[in-house]
Amino acid sequence: MSAPKRALDRIGRQLKKYQAVLEAARARDVGENDTVVIIADLLADALGYDKYADVTTEFAIRGSYVDLAVKVGQTVRFLIEAKAIGATLKDSHIKQAIDYGANHGIEWVVLTNGIIWQMYKVHFKQPIDKSIMFEVDVLKANPKDPQVLEWFGHLSKEGYSQDNMESFWRAQQATSPYTIAAVLSERRVLAALRRELKNIAPKVRIEEDDLRQIVQGQVVKRELVDGDEARRAEDLIKRSRRAAARARNEKKETAAPTPKPVSTPLPAPPATSTG
Template identity: 45%
Template sequence: MAGIPSKVESRLIAGLKRFQPILEQAKARDVNEADTVTIVKDLLADLFGYDKYMEVTSEHAIRGTYCDLAIKLDGQVSFLIEVKAIGLDLKDQHVKQAVDYAAHLGVEWALLTNGVVWRVYRVVFAQPLQFDLVVEIRALELSPRNSDHLELLWLLAKEGWQKARIGEFHAQRQAVNRYTIAALIMSAPIVDSLRKELRRLHNGIKITNEQISEVLQAEVLKRETLDGEKATEARKTIVRVHKKLAAPKKSVEAEIVIPQTVVEEVSKEPPAG
């Protein structure tokens, strides 16, 4: 990802130093959800750079209920935030609540936080509704001197969000996720390469691609990376890419189309000389 602007980096460093003690004290006192929301709003403004009065909306109405916070940029909701009490562990039902809010509003991004832990989810508008955990940030474990930690905060900062850094980060994570890697390992070119290497290692021993695939599925790869919708989608993606790469490319000559009228005119011309 592109580097963080120096002005933003300074704000992130100062904000992290300021708010880590506040979060530690709030967690020690086990403050309630309302007080946690107050801290989160301050974090959004002073650490992440959103305008507390113009861009942070409290209790955003969604189909008769309310999401704790919404971030509006250029008049449009960019993401929703569901806040839980700082001492509460974030659980699956909390995730579903945040994602459902986003889905009802047609918003692609949902955040779930208790102030200390921040989880960002991308909503996939499919049937059934799906969602991906894009990143989890643990505020008390970050160091203002660690550039990688600041990069994580930059994902949620207003300036980073406007530059769609979270989308780039998600795309990068998707490219190297376990389903894609498992599907690649099971793909024909990789299995064929493994067969050739095994033959080299064992003096030309006869072994088939099917035998290698069986071992990979049964003993090497985790079942969860091979089954389910995400695994299926990863395999489909790899098949599409392989087909595209294998398709014969048109020659330059084949792409040059001479209109028939030109051919006819040329044929009528008397031979030179």
């Protein structure tokens, strides 16, 4: 569970309340500064943060300020790049916040206009990279949807922890369309598919390479097998396979019986003569 039940209940109630707030703000076409105020209020009311102690607009990295930073004690949990409520979120909008996070060791960054919330994981490498973890439209979302509650629950004051976020990230990776598309193109999966198709049409010649082309060209969307996210999914599968192989080898080594030492019988004592 991403957060205690009481926190999830609060998130659901407050999301329903903020649907009306955000709808009214969109109708007024409020600017970025007013949108930041609404976001800060939502962080407090829905996610449980102290608006005055935990949420700051004064967080600077290399002389530039991020829109909002959520900081509990001395730990910055995540950064928020905010846009006006009517703005269409673009990939370029998140770049500065991602750079901020990478330069300060902050893994989690949110891009939002108050209505659309996008959560990103920052990859600390060269060049700096990112992966989206989830996207939710607060106005269209059902406040009682378990998945929506889980998403916001991980960001909440009670639900956030580095371990929780890492576990959530791994789960999102494993079930992402990119990972599933990559798995469908794996040789073992194609071999199993070929066997099933041969049962349907025993006399038809079916090659794995042909199946791969069909899967990648017709069954899954093209963008799921091309691009950075697709390559990351392939790397994930390779790393997971190597890790599984190491675990199996370690298990075999642990389970292998320890050879018993061979005992050498002691020589018999010399016979003593009586006389």
